[in-house]
Amino acid sequence: MTDELHSRLRESATFPRHVIAEIQRAAREGIYDIRGFGAKRRVPDFDDLLFLGASMSRYPLEGYREKCDTSVTLGTRFAKKPIELKIPITIAGMSFGALSAQAKEALGRGASTMGTSTTTGDGGMTPEERGHSNLLVYQYLPSRYGMNPADLRKADAIEIVVGQGAKPGGGGMLLGVKISERVAGMRDLPEGIDQRSACRHPDWTGPDDLEIKINELREITDWEKPIYAKIGASRPYYDTALAVKSGADVVVLDGMQGGTAATQDVFIEHVGIPTLPAIRMAVDALKELDMHRKVQLVVSGGIRSGADVAKALAMGADAVSIGTAALIALGDNSPEHEEEYRKLGTSAGYYDDWQDGRDPAGICTQDPELAARLDPELGGRRLANYLSCLTLETQTLARACGKSHVHNLEPEDMVALTVEAAAMARVPLAGTEWIPGHGY
């Protein structure tokens, strides 16, 4: 576009180019857009918070000398064998099926190198994943694809998935192009057909049933494994309280920025609440029940940096979980595949068609040739590097606030840059004592 045109034309705020393109696409295809990734809209997030750092009233810790502990124990409430993590960052549930076996192996390798856990997904547990994950959380999903007691006993923890941040209240659809012979066999379905993942569990409804279900799983696994309940952030105050009431050891809270392998765009962008307010609401519930730090809180949905980790912990989380960022660390959306992204009508940094099995990075695919592009060892090293960086950044910020353990970070260490973030995170607007909704 020429400078002359640029200065003369005005784009509509109501109908910007991407909205116009979507209307044109819908008119052409007659069906909603299904895609992967997470919410792309701007929502109040961790970037809207700042740490205050130490000052006259607080001592900082020496960055390269004084210890800042990052260890976390999950599942201390009922489980005989709680999970001991060296870092407060875990890998979120992602299925074999949505991801290649190589990608699952790489996630396991990277997480194990850093002393943290990875998580299965819809579709069951693969030997590659179990073999390369020192700590593996086994998801218990509505579809129960691949669910069996032998794998349940091999797991280090069990995560009952009630909801997901990208689509609270929604199920899933793995398109037939990704249902290879192996994926189909694990899910007891014919090869090549679209397969639905149910949005509700088939054998329990509501928190009273969930309590009985959790008890059954504990009985089957002899009360050894921590049992997590994963909720999509919609009503986190009530859902957290009900998860605690149901007997969960750990609550996993996934905000609306959380990723997905395949969901309608309208669902991703318009259902659920951001991670930022969800954390405070969940922590409120835990504190009111005197369960904060007794039932651990793991937060996910849009965690990208050590700053995000530190801010989530300061708001009361015990650990965080990453999915989208972990895939990017493996090589997703890398510029090295730009030529192929262009052939798919997209570009590095924008690629979100994780559902269609043609991922040039070989991560979100079951195509053997594409999947072979990802070297699990190299991918694992990249993920470990990234996790190491996140941990160092988290420690840097914690030490600056004078904390010898990352869990000692607290809301009082932070201020907000916007009124919205101040209200949601319940920290004062920078330069004021004002927390909207809570007076001065």
Add this chain to the structure above:
Amino acid sequence: MPADQQDIDARLATYEFTNSQLLRNYSGGRTTRAMQTIDLATQGIRELNQLLHQTNATDDIVVSNPGGKHSVAVGAMVPVTVTVQGHVGYYCAGMNADAQILVDGNAGPGLAENMMSGVVRVSGDASQYCAATSHGGLIVVEGNAAARCGISMKGSDIVVGGSVGHMSAFMAQKGRLVVCGDAGDALGDSIYEARLYVRGSVASTGADCVQKEMRAEHIEELEGLLQSAKISGCKAKDFKRYGSARSLYHFSIDNANAY
């Protein structure tokens, strides 16, 4: 008693069996072994389930006074016989592998959920989600099963002496469901490759579930299932077969009205 219940009871009465007789008859070809008794009036569920998780366990178990307790005999992993003398609550025989679990009474929700193998038999009725997501083995309910019987089943065989409630075999993937009585609304909604045999009426079929031809191999298959389930009062030729029309296997906007 409602008229339809009277019909069901009358039909059940023609099956030439009684509950206690069936339990006595059901030996499964196993030899008599040493027996342990767990009295749930004085002992905990934990004691029972721990016994079933010992891979070297060989003793059969009699469970007395179950009192509607939940998670009775879950996660069994040994080929022993567990006889439960009374009613059980949620998830009895959940994730069973190899064991033969006989309940002389009624079962609450989620009987034999996600069962892998073995046999589960209930002399009375079973509540909702019976045999949900079950992968293998044989589940027999001599009475009726409530809503969502065989929901998302993945390879098991389920035989119900009476009727099943609405949404039974919802998203059923693999395996066989036999209903000697009637089926409620939306039978087999969004079904994949499971086969459904119903002797009585079907209130309605769900999305993509259709009646199919009963060929010789299906008669033979059904006779085998009825024989395995030791239900002798029904004739295979009186059943109708239902399964997937396979028209919704690939998502298409043209099918939007079917959902």
